[in-house]
Amino acid sequence: MIQMKEHGIEIPQALGRGPSFFIPPEEFAEDGAQEGRQQVLIEAFVTFGRLDHVTMVMGLHPEYLGTFVRTQHYLLQMDGPLPYHWRHYIAIMAAARHQCSYLVQLHASKFVQVGGDPQWLDGLSAAPLKLRRLNDLNKLLAHRPWLITKEHIEALVRPGGEGCWSLAELIHAVVLLTHHHSLSSFIFGCGVNPEPDHEGGYAFRPPSPRPTDSPGTDDRANRQGAADALQEVEALMRKMKLLQEQDEEASQEEWATRFEREKSESLLVTPSEDSPLPPPTSVSRFAEDPDFGYEDFTRRGETTPPTFRAQDYSWEDHGYSLINRLYPDVGQLLDEKFQLVSNLTYNTMAM
Numbered sequence: 001m002i003q004m005k006e007h008g009i010e011i012p013q014a015l016g017r018g019p020s021f022f023i024p025p026e027e028f029a030e031d032g033a034q035e036g037r038q039q040v041l042i043e044a045f046v047t048f049g050r051l052d053h054v055t056m057v058m059g060l061h062p063e064y065l066g067t068f069v070r071t072q073h074y075l076l077q078m079d080g081p082l083p084y085h086w087r088h089y090i091a092i093m094a095a096a097r098h099q100c101s102y103l104v105q106l107h108a109s110k111f112v113q114v115g116g117d118p119q120w121l122d123g124l125s126a127a128p129l130k131l132r133r134l135n136d137l138n139k140l141l142a143h144r145p146w147l148i149t150k151e152h153i154e155a156l157v158r159p160g161g162e163g164c165w166s167l168a169e170l171i172h173a174v175v176l177l178t179h180h181h182s183l184s185s186f187i188f189g190c191g192v193n194p195e196p197d198h199e200g201g202y203a204f205r206p207p208s209p210r211p212t213d214s215p216g217t218d219d220r221a222n223r224q225g226a227a228d229a230l231q232e233v234e235a236l237m238r239k240m241k242l243l244q245e246q247d248e249e250a251s252q253e254e255w256a257t258r259f260e261r262e263k264s265e266s267l268l269v270t271p272s273e274d275s276p277l278p279p280p281t282s283v284s285r286f287a288e289d290p291d292f293g294y295e296d297f298t299r300r301g302e303t304t305p306p307t308f309r310a311q312d313y314s315w316e317d318h319g320y321s322l323i324n325r326l327y328p329d330v331g332q333l334l335d336e337k338f339q340l341v342s343n344l345t346y347n348t349m350a351m
Helices: 002-006 035-048 053-058 060-079 085-098 101-113 119-124 133-144 150-157 167-189 217-246 252-265 315-326 332-342
Strands: none
Touching: 035 053, 035 060, 053 167, 060 085, 060 167, 060 332, 085 119, 085 133, 085 167, 085 332, 101 119, 101 167, 133 150, 133 167, 150 167, 167 315, 167 332, 315 332
Protein backbone atom coordinates (compact mmCIF):
# COMPACT_ATOMS: atom_id res chain seq x y z
CA MET A 1 0.00 0.00 0.00
CA ILE A 2 2.81 2.41 0.90
CA GLN A 3 4.62 1.66 -2.36
CA MET A 4 1.42 2.23 -4.34
CA LYS A 5 0.95 5.61 -2.67
CA GLU A 6 4.59 6.51 -3.40
CA HIS A 7 3.94 5.80 -7.09
CA GLY A 8 0.94 8.15 -7.07
CA ILE A 9 -1.75 5.45 -7.11
CA GLU A 10 -4.85 6.54 -5.24
CA ILE A 11 -6.05 4.10 -2.59
CA PRO A 12 -9.81 4.00 -1.91
CA GLN A 13 -10.87 4.54 1.69
CA ALA A 14 -14.00 3.04 3.28
CA LEU A 15 -16.61 5.67 4.16
CA GLY A 16 -18.79 3.80 6.65
CA ARG A 17 -17.94 2.87 10.21
CA GLY A 18 -18.89 -0.75 10.64
CA PRO A 19 -21.58 -2.91 9.02
CA SER A 20 -24.57 -0.90 10.27
CA PHE A 21 -25.43 2.76 10.62
CA PHE A 22 -27.54 2.00 13.70
CA ILE A 23 -25.33 -0.49 15.57
CA PRO A 24 -22.00 0.63 17.11
CA PRO A 25 -19.03 -1.15 15.46
CA GLU A 26 -17.83 -2.27 18.88
CA GLU A 27 -20.77 -4.68 19.15
CA PHE A 28 -19.43 -6.69 16.20
CA ALA A 29 -15.98 -7.11 17.74
CA GLU A 30 -16.73 -7.79 21.40
CA ASP A 31 -14.28 -10.03 23.21
CA GLY A 32 -15.70 -13.36 24.24
CA ALA A 33 -18.37 -13.40 21.51
CA GLN A 34 -20.63 -16.44 21.54
CA GLU A 35 -18.94 -19.60 20.34
CA GLY A 36 -22.00 -20.37 18.21
CA ARG A 37 -21.76 -16.97 16.55
CA GLN A 38 -18.10 -17.48 15.69
CA GLN A 39 -18.84 -20.89 14.22
CA VAL A 40 -21.68 -19.67 12.02
CA LEU A 41 -19.58 -16.73 10.78
CA ILE A 42 -16.88 -19.20 9.75
CA GLU A 43 -19.54 -21.24 7.95
CA ALA A 44 -20.79 -18.11 6.16
CA PHE A 45 -17.25 -17.15 5.11
CA VAL A 46 -16.60 -20.61 3.67
CA THR A 47 -19.96 -20.55 1.86
CA PHE A 48 -19.89 -17.04 0.39
CA GLY A 49 -16.16 -16.32 0.25
CA ARG A 50 -16.49 -13.14 2.30
CA LEU A 51 -18.13 -11.76 5.43
CA ASP A 52 -20.31 -8.99 4.08
CA HIS A 53 -22.17 -6.46 6.19
CA VAL A 54 -25.49 -8.33 6.00
CA THR A 55 -23.82 -11.44 7.42
CA MET A 56 -22.18 -9.46 10.21
CA VAL A 57 -25.47 -7.84 11.24
CA MET A 58 -27.36 -11.14 11.12
CA GLY A 59 -24.54 -12.70 13.11
CA LEU A 60 -25.88 -10.89 16.18
CA HIS A 61 -28.59 -13.60 16.04
CA PRO A 62 -26.40 -16.64 15.22
CA GLU A 63 -29.25 -19.12 15.05
CA TYR A 64 -31.09 -17.07 12.44
CA LEU A 65 -27.89 -16.46 10.45
CA GLY A 66 -27.39 -20.23 10.29
CA THR A 67 -30.79 -20.79 8.67
CA PHE A 68 -30.25 -17.82 6.35
CA VAL A 69 -26.86 -19.09 5.16
CA ARG A 70 -28.24 -22.56 4.41
CA THR A 71 -31.25 -21.16 2.53
CA GLN A 72 -29.25 -18.59 0.56
CA HIS A 73 -26.61 -21.19 -0.33
CA TYR A 74 -29.22 -23.65 -1.59
CA LEU A 75 -31.12 -21.06 -3.64
CA LEU A 76 -28.06 -19.61 -5.34
CA GLN A 77 -25.41 -22.33 -5.44
CA MET A 78 -26.95 -25.79 -5.26
CA ASP A 79 -28.65 -27.83 -7.99
CA GLY A 80 -31.97 -26.41 -9.12
CA PRO A 81 -34.17 -25.71 -12.14
CA LEU A 82 -32.58 -22.34 -13.01
CA PRO A 83 -29.05 -21.63 -14.35
CA TYR A 84 -26.75 -20.02 -11.79
CA HIS A 85 -26.44 -16.66 -13.57
CA TRP A 86 -30.22 -16.43 -13.96
CA ARG A 87 -30.61 -16.77 -10.21
CA HIS A 88 -28.42 -13.72 -9.58
CA TYR A 89 -30.20 -11.74 -12.29
CA ILE A 90 -33.58 -12.51 -10.70
CA ALA A 91 -32.14 -11.34 -7.36
CA ILE A 92 -31.12 -8.08 -9.08
CA MET A 93 -34.66 -7.64 -10.42
CA ALA A 94 -36.14 -8.20 -6.95
CA ALA A 95 -33.76 -5.77 -5.23
CA ALA A 96 -34.33 -3.11 -7.89
CA ARG A 97 -38.07 -3.03 -7.11
CA HIS A 98 -37.17 -1.80 -3.62
CA GLN A 99 -34.32 0.40 -4.90
CA CYS A 100 -31.81 -1.60 -2.86
CA SER A 101 -28.51 -0.70 -4.52
CA TYR A 102 -26.60 -2.83 -1.98
CA LEU A 103 -28.09 -6.08 -3.33
CA VAL A 104 -28.09 -4.91 -6.95
CA GLN A 105 -24.32 -4.33 -6.80
CA LEU A 106 -23.66 -7.53 -4.86
CA HIS A 107 -25.53 -9.76 -7.31
CA ALA A 108 -24.31 -7.90 -10.41
CA SER A 109 -20.78 -8.87 -9.38
CA LYS A 110 -21.81 -12.48 -8.68
CA PHE A 111 -23.71 -12.62 -11.98
CA VAL A 112 -20.53 -11.95 -13.95
CA GLN A 113 -18.46 -14.29 -11.77
CA VAL A 114 -20.72 -17.28 -12.57
CA GLY A 115 -20.62 -16.66 -16.32
CA GLY A 116 -23.41 -14.18 -16.96
CA ASP A 117 -23.32 -11.94 -20.04
CA PRO A 118 -22.22 -8.45 -18.89
CA GLN A 119 -24.47 -6.90 -21.54
CA TRP A 120 -27.53 -8.03 -19.54
CA LEU A 121 -26.42 -5.58 -16.85
CA ASP A 122 -27.24 -2.71 -19.22
CA GLY A 123 -30.80 -3.08 -17.97
CA LEU A 124 -33.89 -5.27 -18.05
CA SER A 125 -34.39 -4.52 -21.74
CA ALA A 126 -31.08 -6.31 -22.46
CA ALA A 127 -32.16 -9.54 -20.73
CA PRO A 128 -33.85 -12.48 -22.51
CA LEU A 129 -37.62 -12.31 -23.02
CA LYS A 130 -38.19 -15.13 -20.54
CA LEU A 131 -36.67 -13.08 -17.72
CA ARG A 132 -38.42 -9.88 -18.81
CA ARG A 133 -41.76 -11.67 -18.56
CA LEU A 134 -41.20 -11.97 -14.79
CA ASN A 135 -41.45 -8.19 -14.45
CA ASP A 136 -45.21 -7.98 -13.76
CA LEU A 137 -45.11 -10.79 -11.21
CA ASN A 138 -42.05 -9.23 -9.58
CA LYS A 139 -43.62 -5.81 -9.07
CA LEU A 140 -46.86 -7.31 -7.74
CA LEU A 141 -45.02 -9.57 -5.29
CA ALA A 142 -42.95 -6.60 -4.13
CA HIS A 143 -45.71 -4.02 -3.69
CA ARG A 144 -49.27 -5.41 -4.04
CA PRO A 145 -49.25 -9.20 -3.74
CA TRP A 146 -53.02 -9.33 -3.12
CA LEU A 147 -53.55 -8.45 -6.80
CA ILE A 148 -51.90 -11.66 -8.05
CA THR A 149 -54.34 -14.07 -9.69
CA LYS A 150 -54.07 -17.48 -11.30
CA GLU A 151 -54.07 -15.72 -14.68
CA HIS A 152 -50.65 -14.23 -13.90
CA ILE A 153 -49.28 -17.73 -13.34
CA GLU A 154 -51.05 -19.23 -16.34
CA ALA A 155 -49.59 -16.56 -18.64
CA LEU A 156 -46.08 -17.55 -17.60
CA VAL A 157 -46.44 -21.35 -17.79
CA ARG A 158 -48.78 -21.63 -20.79
CA PRO A 159 -47.30 -24.33 -23.09
CA GLY A 160 -46.15 -23.18 -26.50
CA GLY A 161 -45.86 -19.55 -25.52
CA GLU A 162 -42.67 -17.62 -26.21
CA GLY A 163 -40.49 -17.54 -23.12
CA CYS A 164 -42.59 -20.19 -21.37
CA TRP A 165 -41.65 -21.16 -17.79
CA SER A 166 -41.95 -24.63 -16.30
CA LEU A 167 -43.65 -24.87 -12.91
CA ALA A 168 -40.39 -25.92 -11.25
CA GLU A 169 -38.53 -22.94 -12.78
CA LEU A 170 -41.28 -20.56 -11.72
CA ILE A 171 -41.30 -21.86 -8.14
CA HIS A 172 -37.53 -21.32 -7.97
CA ALA A 173 -37.91 -17.80 -9.41
CA VAL A 174 -40.74 -16.84 -7.02
CA VAL A 175 -38.76 -18.04 -3.97
CA LEU A 176 -35.75 -16.00 -5.18
CA LEU A 177 -37.90 -12.91 -5.72
CA THR A 178 -39.63 -13.03 -2.33
CA HIS A 179 -36.39 -13.93 -0.55
CA HIS A 180 -34.65 -10.85 -1.92
CA HIS A 181 -37.66 -8.57 -1.44
CA SER A 182 -37.51 -9.48 2.25
CA LEU A 183 -33.73 -9.13 2.36
CA SER A 184 -33.99 -5.63 0.87
CA SER A 185 -36.31 -4.63 3.73
CA PHE A 186 -33.86 -6.13 6.25
CA ILE A 187 -31.01 -4.10 4.76
CA PHE A 188 -32.95 -0.84 4.97
CA GLY A 189 -34.40 -1.61 8.40
CA CYS A 190 -31.01 -2.44 9.93
CA GLY A 191 -29.21 0.46 8.24
CA VAL A 192 -26.70 -1.83 6.53
CA ASN A 193 -23.83 0.27 5.18
CA PRO A 194 -22.46 -0.17 1.63
CA GLU A 195 -19.54 -2.58 1.29
CA PRO A 196 -16.14 -0.91 0.94
CA ASP A 197 -15.94 -2.17 -2.66
CA HIS A 198 -19.44 -0.93 -3.57
CA GLU A 199 -20.39 2.42 -5.06
CA GLY A 200 -21.06 4.74 -2.12
CA GLY A 201 -18.90 2.67 0.20
CA TYR A 202 -15.53 4.24 -0.55
CA ALA A 203 -13.82 7.44 -1.61
CA PHE A 204 -10.33 8.28 -2.82
CA ARG A 205 -10.18 11.29 -0.55
CA PRO A 206 -11.80 11.71 2.87
CA PRO A 207 -14.58 14.34 2.99
CA SER A 208 -13.24 17.84 3.52
CA PRO A 209 -13.69 18.88 7.16
CA ARG A 210 -15.86 21.93 7.88
CA PRO A 211 -14.44 24.69 10.08
CA THR A 212 -16.84 23.81 12.89
CA ASP A 213 -16.03 20.12 12.79
CA SER A 214 -14.15 18.35 15.52
CA PRO A 215 -13.01 14.71 15.34
CA GLY A 216 -16.03 12.44 15.26
CA THR A 217 -18.57 15.30 14.90
CA ASP A 218 -20.45 13.72 11.98
CA ASP A 219 -20.39 10.30 13.56
CA ARG A 220 -21.76 11.59 16.86
CA ALA A 221 -24.44 13.60 15.08
CA ASN A 222 -25.53 10.58 13.04
CA ARG A 223 -25.72 8.39 16.12
CA GLN A 224 -27.60 11.08 18.04
CA GLY A 225 -30.10 11.31 15.18
CA ALA A 226 -30.64 7.57 15.24
CA ALA A 227 -31.04 7.62 19.03
CA ASP A 228 -33.59 10.45 18.80
CA ALA A 229 -35.58 8.52 16.20
CA LEU A 230 -35.59 5.43 18.40
CA GLN A 231 -36.81 7.47 21.38
CA GLU A 232 -39.67 8.84 19.27
CA VAL A 233 -40.75 5.33 18.30
CA GLU A 234 -40.62 4.18 21.93
CA ALA A 235 -42.65 7.21 23.02
CA LEU A 236 -45.31 6.47 20.39
CA MET A 237 -45.53 2.82 21.51
CA ARG A 238 -45.88 3.90 25.17
CA LYS A 239 -48.77 6.19 24.26
CA MET A 240 -50.54 3.39 22.36
CA LYS A 241 -50.05 0.99 25.27
CA LEU A 242 -51.55 3.55 27.67
CA LEU A 243 -54.56 3.99 25.41
CA GLN A 244 -54.99 0.23 25.25
CA GLU A 245 -54.99 -0.04 29.03
CA GLN A 246 -57.57 2.74 29.26
CA ASP A 247 -60.00 1.10 26.86
CA GLU A 248 -59.69 -2.57 25.96
CA GLU A 249 -62.97 -2.63 24.01
CA ALA A 250 -62.30 0.03 21.37
CA SER A 251 -63.24 -0.83 17.77
CA GLN A 252 -60.71 -1.22 14.95
CA GLU A 253 -61.81 2.13 13.51
CA GLU A 254 -61.26 3.82 16.86
CA TRP A 255 -57.78 2.30 17.14
CA ALA A 256 -56.94 3.50 13.63
CA THR A 257 -58.12 7.03 14.46
CA ARG A 258 -56.13 7.09 17.69
CA PHE A 259 -53.00 5.80 16.01
CA GLU A 260 -53.16 8.39 13.23
CA ARG A 261 -53.66 11.16 15.80
CA GLU A 262 -50.68 10.04 17.86
CA LYS A 263 -48.59 9.56 14.74
CA SER A 264 -49.32 13.05 13.45
CA GLU A 265 -48.21 14.48 16.80
CA SER A 266 -44.92 12.61 16.73
CA LEU A 267 -41.86 14.55 15.60
CA LEU A 268 -40.59 11.38 13.95
CA VAL A 269 -43.23 11.38 11.25
CA THR A 270 -43.67 15.08 10.61
CA PRO A 271 -44.88 15.34 6.98
CA SER A 272 -42.18 16.41 4.57
CA GLU A 273 -42.73 18.53 1.51
CA ASP A 274 -39.68 17.11 -0.22
CA SER A 275 -40.39 14.73 -3.07
CA PRO A 276 -38.55 11.39 -2.88
CA LEU A 277 -35.28 11.20 -4.77
CA PRO A 278 -35.35 9.08 -7.91
CA PRO A 279 -33.35 5.84 -7.72
CA PRO A 280 -29.91 5.84 -9.36
CA THR A 281 -29.83 4.59 -12.95
CA SER A 282 -27.68 1.64 -11.85
CA VAL A 283 -30.79 0.40 -10.02
CA SER A 284 -33.74 1.83 -11.98
CA ARG A 285 -32.68 0.22 -15.25
CA PHE A 286 -33.64 -3.17 -13.82
CA ALA A 287 -37.17 -2.08 -12.87
CA GLU A 288 -39.82 -1.14 -15.41
CA ASP A 289 -42.71 1.04 -14.21
CA PRO A 290 -40.67 2.45 -11.27
CA ASP A 291 -43.64 4.53 -10.02
CA PHE A 292 -45.62 1.37 -9.25
CA GLY A 293 -45.59 0.96 -5.48
CA TYR A 294 -47.58 0.01 -2.43
CA GLU A 295 -51.18 1.18 -2.12
CA ASP A 296 -53.53 0.31 0.70
CA PHE A 297 -56.09 -2.17 -0.63
CA THR A 298 -58.65 -1.34 2.09
CA ARG A 299 -59.20 2.32 1.31
CA ARG A 300 -62.49 3.55 2.69
CA GLY A 301 -65.16 4.10 0.04
CA GLU A 302 -63.47 1.94 -2.58
CA THR A 303 -64.30 -1.59 -3.66
CA THR A 304 -61.93 -4.04 -2.01
CA PRO A 305 -60.28 -6.30 -4.63
CA PRO A 306 -60.55 -10.05 -4.09
CA THR A 307 -57.64 -11.20 -1.99
CA PHE A 308 -56.28 -14.40 -0.48
CA ARG A 309 -56.97 -14.09 3.24
CA ALA A 310 -54.70 -15.51 5.91
CA GLN A 311 -57.39 -17.81 7.30
CA ASP A 312 -57.83 -19.42 3.86
CA TYR A 313 -54.17 -20.37 3.62
CA SER A 314 -51.93 -22.74 5.54
CA TRP A 315 -48.17 -22.94 4.96
CA GLU A 316 -48.12 -26.56 6.11
CA ASP A 317 -51.00 -27.70 3.89
CA HIS A 318 -50.46 -25.53 0.81
CA GLY A 319 -47.04 -23.88 0.55
CA TYR A 320 -44.77 -26.54 2.06
CA SER A 321 -46.09 -29.47 0.04
CA LEU A 322 -46.16 -27.55 -3.26
CA ILE A 323 -42.61 -26.23 -2.95
CA ASN A 324 -41.17 -29.55 -1.83
CA ARG A 325 -42.83 -31.31 -4.75
CA LEU A 326 -41.45 -28.95 -7.39
CA TYR A 327 -38.21 -27.80 -5.73
CA PRO A 328 -37.14 -30.48 -3.21
CA ASP A 329 -35.52 -29.50 0.12
CA VAL A 330 -36.36 -25.80 -0.20
CA GLY A 331 -39.66 -26.33 1.61
CA GLN A 332 -37.81 -27.78 4.59
CA LEU A 333 -35.30 -24.91 4.65
CA LEU A 334 -38.07 -22.31 4.53
CA ASP A 335 -40.04 -24.17 7.19
CA GLU A 336 -37.03 -24.09 9.55
CA LYS A 337 -36.61 -20.38 8.87
CA PHE A 338 -40.29 -19.60 9.53
CA GLN A 339 -40.31 -21.65 12.73
CA LEU A 340 -37.22 -19.88 14.03
CA VAL A 341 -38.58 -16.39 13.23
CA SER A 342 -41.83 -17.31 14.95
CA ASN A 343 -39.92 -18.37 18.07
CA LEU A 344 -37.71 -15.26 18.04
CA THR A 345 -40.79 -13.01 17.83
CA TYR A 346 -42.80 -14.85 20.50
CA ASN A 347 -45.01 -16.53 17.89
CA THR A 348 -46.20 -13.22 16.43
CA MET A 349 -44.61 -13.38 12.97
CA ALA A 350 -43.86 -15.77 10.09
CA MET A 351 -46.49 -18.42 10.89
